[in-house]
Amino acid sequence: MKYGRWSYSKYKPLQRHCKRCKSSNVEDTKYFAEGIQVGKTTVCNECGYMEGIISENKTT
Secondary structure (H helix, E strand, C coil): CCCCCCCCCCCCCCCCCCCCCCCCCEEEEEEECEEEEEEEEEEECCCEEEEEEECCCCCC
16 A cells, blocks of 8 residues: 555644635634534634635525
8 A cells, every 4th residue: 555545635724824814813703503503704813814604504
């Protein structure tokens, strides 16, 4: 076996970095509805850059 099994392409460490200014001073905000996490946004404290997706929980 020449190559390892682990793929680090989807690996995200716990310490997030801002995509715009590369600062590690970011905050994660999680949104919950009825105990289910419906979204998460990441806000940088240095430059104010915000990223994240708030997804709607579709119940049928």
